[in-house]
Amino acid sequence: MSTNSSRVSLGLSAVTVLSSIHGRERRAERLIDKRDLMAAVKYGKKEKSYNQRGELKYKYIFADVVYITDLTSRREITAWAVPGAGLDVANHPISTAMKREHNKALRRIKTDKSSWTSHTVIIVDQSGSMRKTDVEGGATRSDAVWLTLAVDFVAKKIESGQAANTDVVSIVAMGISHTVLVDKMPHDWFLFNKVIDLLRSQEPFFNGNYLPSLNAAEELLLANTYGNCALDLLFFSDGKPSDQIPRKFVSHNDSGRAHVALMGERIDRLASRFGRRLSVTAVGFAGPSEDFSVLQKLAERPAQFGSHGRFIAARLNAEALGAAFDSAISSSLQTKSELTAVGGASQRTVRDVQRKARDTVGLDVKPNSNWYIYRGNSWRNGERLRYDVKGKKWDPMPPLSSDATGVALEISFFGEGAERLVREFREIGSNGFFTGEKLVAKESRFQMDVGHTNRRDIIKFHRTFCDTQHRAQRLAEVFNSRLKKLPGYDHRTTPLISFLECSVYVVRDRNLGTMSALVEKQLDPSKYKKWNDNQ
Numbered sequence: 001m002s003t004n005s006s007r008v009s010l011g012l013s014a015v016t017v018l019s020s021i022h023g024r025e026r027r028a029e030r031l032i033d034k035r036d037l038m039a040a041v042k043y044g045k046k047e048k049s050y051n052q053r054g055e056l057k058y059k060y061i062f063a064d065v066v067y068i069t070d071l072t073s074r075r076e077i078t079a080w081a082v083p084g085a086g087l088d089v090a091n092h093p094i095s096t097a098m099k100r101e102h103n104k105a106l107r108r109i110k111t112d113k114s115s116w117t118s119h120t121v122i123i124v125d126q127s128g129s130m131r132k133t134d135v136e137g138g139a140t141r142s143d144a145v146w147l148t149l150a151v152d153f154v155a156k157k158i159e160s161g162q163a164a165n166t167d168v169v170s171i172v173a174m175g176i177s178h179t180v181l182v183d184k185m186p187h188d189w190f191l192f193n194k195v196i197d198l199l200r201s202q203e204p205f206f207n208g209n210y211l212p213s214l215n216a217a218e219e220l221l222l223a224n225t226y227g228n229c230a231l232d233l234l235f236f237s238d239g240k241p242s243d244q245i246p247r248k249f250v251s252h253n254d255s256g257r258a259h260v261a262l263m264g265e266r267i268d269r270l271a272s273r274f275g276r277r278l279s280v281t282a283v284g285f286a287g288p289s290e291d292f293s294v295l296q297k298l299a300e301r302p303a304q305f306g307s308h309g310r311f312i313a314a315r316l317n318a319e320a321l322g323a324a325f326d327s328a329i330s331s332s333l334q335t336k337s338e339l340t341a342v343g344g345a346s347q348r349t350v351r352d353v354q355r356k357a358r359d360t361v362g363l364d365v366k367p368n369s370n371w372y373i374y375r376g377n378s379w380r381n382g383e384r385l386r387y388d389v390k391g392k393k394w395d396p397m398p399p400l401s402s403d404a405t406g407v408a409l410e411i412s413f414f415g416e417g418a419e420r421l422v423r424e425f426r427e428i429g430s431n432g433f434f435t436g437e438k439l440v441a442k443e444s445r446f447q448m449d450v451g452h453t454n455r456r457d458i459i460k461f462h463r464t465f466c467d468t469q470h471r472a473q474r475l476a477e478v479f480n481s482r483l484k485k486l487p488g489y490d491h492r493t494t495p496l497i498s499f500l501e502c503s504v505y506v507v508r509d510r511n512l513g514t515m516s517a518l519v520e521k522q523l524d525p526s527k528y529k530k531w532n533d534n535q
Contacts (some may be wrong), residue, residue, distance in 0.1 A: 127208030
């Protein structure tokens with residue numbers, strides 16, 4: 001380690017490291033046009049190396065430059081900078097107490113997943129183009145990402161108090177395949193030192209395939225199913241994917257559009273698993289002429305499943321990259337705040353359900369294979385109930401539509417709040433088509449509530465919600481009455497408040513037994529906005 005290395009402290013950033021005189025000199029020396037291959041062959045460290053086709057080459061490391069030659073060692077095939085050369089950031093000192101706390105955190109991560117407050121999975125592009133030395137200050141793209149990740153993300157969050165060892169971090173390197181470099185570590189100074197080690201050791205190679213890394217990220221994110229654990233996916237890349245395009249996407253006119261469609265489908269499947277717990281930040285780290293349409297799609301689609309998503313085009317400098325990390329930190333803190341706003345939700349396991357894109361809601365006119373259908377005996381033994389607040393009892397009611405002969409429940413969910421999941425619900429007419437207005441069914445988000453299969457427990461579970469909804473409507477009527485008496489009230493421009501009437505449908509399922517759902521009128525998911533913070 002150089003004697004000029006920088007100790008991490010509050011205020012240190014990747015920008016200040018890259019602007020250090022000592023580092024600039026070292027990087028300038030390795031960027032001279034005329035590199036001395038003969039000196040490298042004579043004095044450098046020699047290793048065997050294999051290209052993407054498995055052909056043997058030789059690798060020489062000398063004066064912060066890596067040379068790849070043919071088998072004669074006389075012809076240079078390519079060359080790039082040694083990882084981390086000229087970026088002198090010291091590892092953070094580790095005390096005995098810090099080591100003890102780190103080990104305790106590791107044990108807690110393995111044995112008590114309810115203690116996790118967040119899990120951040122970071123995918124870092126390590127394809128060959130990340131070796132380019134075009135970042136302001138003379139660093140490679142790869143070095144700039146690792147440096148900024150260490151200083152402006154890991155260290156900054158620790159020093160500002162925005163992260164604790166209950167926050168978990170995983171890191172995946174993206175290449176031809178994927179490599180999990182950090183597997184569920186606590187966010188502490190050990191993580192910082194690990195990232196600094198990656199800065200000094202990670203060598204980008206070959207192509208960058210998105211799909212293997214996204215598959216690995218999904219597996220890592222699935223490690224925790226508790227409702228209070230915010231999930232973050234950060235994806236850093238300098239270009240388009242190299243993944244082979246499946247036949248079903250070949251109809252697209254060009255590979256760029258095909259890759260956009262392919263990755264859009266993949267991020268849909270990932271976001272559909274996690275809903276509101278997930279925040280996705282996709283960062284394009286390259287020049288202004290680079291096509292980031294695939295990364296934009298990765299950031300755009302999660303909103304259709306209740307997740308947060310944003311795309312950031314970071315210019316080739318550490319300041320822009322640091323701003324991207326700041327944005328990701330802000331998004332993560334927002335998600336954590338939302339998930340801990342409801343007291344009892346934090347220690348309960350969230351149901352592992354499939355979600356559908358909101359832009360596909362309301363398209364079906366009759367039930368198909370995407371719906372649970374209850375007609376005949378399964379509906380004849382079912383019922384619709386409405387809660388009588390005054391009498392504190394449930395009254396049996398006919399279906400909302402006079403011609404209804406059954407009901408249908410969508411398999412996938414499209415909405416999610418702090419306590420409940422939402423999916424489409426429709427009554428079925430005698431002609432087999434949906435009848436009446438569009439409805440939604442609200443069910444608990446949590447696994448512990450799914451076990452209510454006898455009628456008594458089902459009714460008890462829904463009573464609180466129905467009672468609250470009824471009382472809220474009574475208060476709204478009082479509010480509206482007084483509002484109308486105010487001077488200047490105009491019914492054409494002044495909105496009134498109303499709460500949707502709800503009822504409970506109970507059906508008999510051959511496989512699942514007695515099932516229930518709290519049902520109310522469906523609002524347009526593309527237009528309504530929730531004004532409270534339980535999303």
